[in-house]
Amino acid sequence: MTGRRPIRIGTRGSQLALAQASELRARLMAAHGLTEADFAIEVMSTAGDRIQDRPLAEVGGKGLFTFEIEAALLDGRLDLAVHSAKDVATVLPEGLHLSAFLPREDVRDVFIGRGGRRLADLPQGARIGSASLRRQAQLLRLRPDLDVVNFRGNVPSRLRKLEAGEVEGTLLALAGLKRLALDASVAGEILDAEDFMPAPGQGAICVESRSGDAATAALVGAIDHAPTRAMLTAERAFLAVLDGSCRTPIAALSRLDGADLRFSGMILTPDGARAHRRNETGPVAEAARLGEAAAKALLAEAGADFFAGWAGAHRRP
């Protein structure tokens, strides 16, 4: 690649985003015999980074962490962008596609209690910080007495706020802690993914690029991880059906079992009082259909009144 302009990778500037960009670069270097000098990591600020004082739900979740980066891709200022798959909207801007998925990290959430406290040991009414409606709903389902308050900021700043006593506990994705090498030092309670379901896409990193850019597609296609792509295809199809219909908490879980994909999807009311879950199993090749089928079944099962009461509550990552 010597003599060519560097491959420009767009990313947000959080520590987690930079760790993800480094991971992508390392995989591309290994696959193609490239060096760091062949890449330029372009750090970009997004609306999601700048708006810290309001719940994401109020701001409107879709594309909040990706819009500026996608505009730079479309303008040709970037060759590719790296995102947490969880933050990527189901409908991409015209002209962009997800050209690769990296091997998925752990999908589970971790409860981090002040002083190492576990969820079951929290006092009545304890204040828990989370900006995620999905986590709020599942937490309240287990512990309706808890007081869930909005809690924004990147992973290290949330951990600092917890330590400072702003809240008694918080929930984070284990994947993020691992990528920041914080999983060993942060005493957390790893929650079983069956009992406390992850967000669609949680723990996966995806690469976005221009649909017509064959050179970039070939470059990143070499590191595309087929099992992760299959799981994400089911989860994003599930989300795509529900996104247009509701703004309630949404959780999903895919497991690969030989040639089969076992998909579970769940919708809840934000207070956790009602929840519907649906499982669909079928060939990996039908991943999208499994996710869609689960979503349609849930829409039918939950009924219009399930969604009506929560029209003002937006989905949050």
Ligand SMILES: NCc1[nH]cc(CCC(=O)O)c1CC(=O)O
């Ligand atoms: N909503 C922000 C966000 N997007 C991706 C991750 C974590 C890493 C991942 O799920 O891949 C996080 C932080 C968190 O939920 O703890």
